[in-house]
Amino acid sequence: MLKIAKYIIFDIIRSKVLLAYTLLLLAISLTIFMSDADVTKGLVSITTVILIIVPLVSIVYATTYYFNAAEFTEMLVSQPISRRNILLGKFIGISSSILLAFIIGVCIPVCLFAFSATGITLMVSGYLLTLSFVSLAFLTSTITHDKAKGIGLALMLWFYFSIIFDGLVLLFLYTFADYPLEKAMIVLTALNPIDLARILILLQLDISALMGYTGALYQQFFGSGSGIIFSLLMQLVWILVPLFFALRIFKKKDL
Amino acid sequence: MEKIIAVEGLKKSFGRLEVLKNVSCDFAAGGVVSILGPNASGKTTLIKSILGMVLPDSGSILFKGKSILNTFDYKRHIGYMPQIGHYPDNMQIGQLFKMVMDIRQQDAVDTDLLKAYQLEGMYHKTMRTLSGGTLQKVSAALAFMFSPDVLILDEPSAGLDPLAADALKEKILAERANGKLVLITSHILSEADEISDHILYLFEGKIKFYKTLPDLKMETGEQKLSRALTQLLSLSSC
Numbered sequence: 146m147l148k149i150a151k152y153i154i155f156d157i158i159r160s161k162v163l164l165a166y167t168l169l170l171l172a173i174s175l176t177i178f179m180s181d182a183d184v185t186k187g188l189v190s191i192t193t194v195i196l197i198i199v200p201l202v203s204i205v206y207a208t209t210y211y212f213n214a215a216e217f218t219e220m221l222v223s224q225p226i227s228r229r230n231i232l233l234g235k236f237i238g239i240s241s242s243i244l245l246a247f248i249i250g251v252c253i254p255v256c257l258f259a260f261s262a263t264g265i266t267l268m269v270s271g272y273l274l275t276l277s278f279v280s281l282a283f284l285t286s287t288i289t290h291d292k293a294k295g296i297g298l299a300l301m302l303w304f305y306f307s308i309i310f311d312g313l314v315l316l317f318l319y320t321f322a323d324y325p326l327e328k329a330m331i332v333l334t335a336l337n338p339i340d341l342a343r344i345l346i347l348l349q350l351d352i353s354a355l356m357g358y359t360g361a362l363y364q365q366f367f368g369s370g371s372g373i374i375f376s377l378l379m380q381l382v383w384i385l386v387p388l389f390f391a392l393r394i395f396k397k398k399d400l
Numbered sequence: 401m402e403k404i405i406a407v408e409g410l411k412k413s414f415g416r417l418e419v420l421k422n423v424s425c426d427f428a429a430g431g432v433v434s435i436l437g438p439n440a441s442g443k444t445t446l447i448k449s450i451l452g453m454v455l456p457d458s459g460s461i462l463f464k465g466k467s468i469l470n471t472f473d474y475k476r477h478i479g480y481m482p483q484i485g486h487y488p489d490n491m492q493i494g495q496l497f498k499m500v501m502d503i504r505q506q507d508a509v510d511t512d513l514l515k516a517y518q519l520e521g522m523y524h525k526t527m528r529t530l531s532g533g534t535l536q537k538v539s540a541a542l543a544f545m546f547s548p549d550v551l552i553l554d555e556p557s558a559g560l561d562p563l564a565a566d567a568l569k570e571k572i573l574a575e576r577a578n579g580k581l582v583l584i585t586s587h588i589l590s591e592a593d594e595i596s597d598h599i600l601y602l603f604e605g606k607i608k609f610y611k612t613l614p615d616l617k618m619e620t621g622e623q624k625l626s627r628a629l630t631q632l633l634s635l636s637s638c
Contacts, residue, residue, distance in 0.1 A: 148499065148502040148503055149499070149503070151499075152488075152491065152495055152496075152498075152499040153488070155490075155491065155495060156488040156489070156490045156491045157490070159490040159526075160489065160490055213488075213489075214488055215486075216482065216484060216485065216486035216487070217486065217487050217488055219453055219482060220480075220482060220485075220487070220539075221503075222451070222452065222453050223451045223452075223453065223475060223478065223480040223482075224475055224500060224503050224504060225472050225473055225474075225475040225476040225503070225504055226472060226475075226503050227472050228472075397455060399414070399448075399453070399454045399455060400448070400453040400454065
């Protein structure tokens, strides 16, 4: 599977889309760090942008690439290699190329300008977010049969996780305002990889005091060592579970 | 003759559409079998089932006596040329060949088509810049590259220029002389007439007939495959 991954990386790093993504991330990070002397504020701004762009590009690019390479996948299936290795090879290839863009576009500027615990949290969250959205892209690609539906579903998932989910949480909070919801909120957060990343980064910034009582609870839970481990584990679940289902579907799929 | 591929009671449907309805046939070494039939008769599905791309609903496929279900090692003995070759945009021809060599852990033993199509001078070209015909040449060269026991060609001459199609035809005949089994789907009857030993005719997911070419011509008293086919098909539809 690493053999396939290697050649997919060779292919993707020469694509213009990935280059554009790298430059965009680089431009965003550099402008924010250059224009503001306060590094912490800069990190907050970068977090906001990254939580929108990274999931979007990861899921849409991975889905598009998957469908554009449909005939290539058929060719690979006709070779003596298992379907499991083909799919994992593709996953490793696509995700490491997108991660490479993230490393150049975000990690290097962060290391240069704002190397701190918060900076490291930001980088780790970005990695995990990329991986979980590539994994979701593989799930949408194996569920659907044509490109338009696949990309549509990918966009809907992104829209759900970055916008609709928060609306639903607000609705939930409003409806059950009379009940103690603190524990439920932690569970709800774990259901969205973007929220997990956001809370991890924000808590490192010590601005959770601004978030009121829930913020204090988050601070108590996610700020503790076991809370950090819990949220990292949940992010891993968000990477492994979609990939696992994608593998199961792909093994039985007609090409 | 030694059976290489044995298909037994193969059934496959996509949704409500039954594509293959109980297909059974054997393929032996050293021969060219043309799989003919109208569009949507199940030709490609049959080929894809043998390659393990389509998983049949019931029935079995044996390759050299072993079931192919949930295995992939038998594909080492198969060279496949798809109907439409399409590879990642920025991959170079040389990289594609090298990747397949890596996967199969075999060296390119047969470079006849590479030379005939002058692909060796284009190794650095990326797939995006190639024309449809050149992509077909790449697919053909790749199918023959490891000198496999079985060659499966899905509409091989579609998109090839006459010279290239001729080179492919000669290569197919040379491989038949080497005792290889060649399965071809095609719509071009004159071509099938020239190279086939057997004709397998599929119609609406069933085998209408599976005969040697001389038998077919003798039964109908025709000299050309196209006329023999028309006669057989018009007879049976009456």
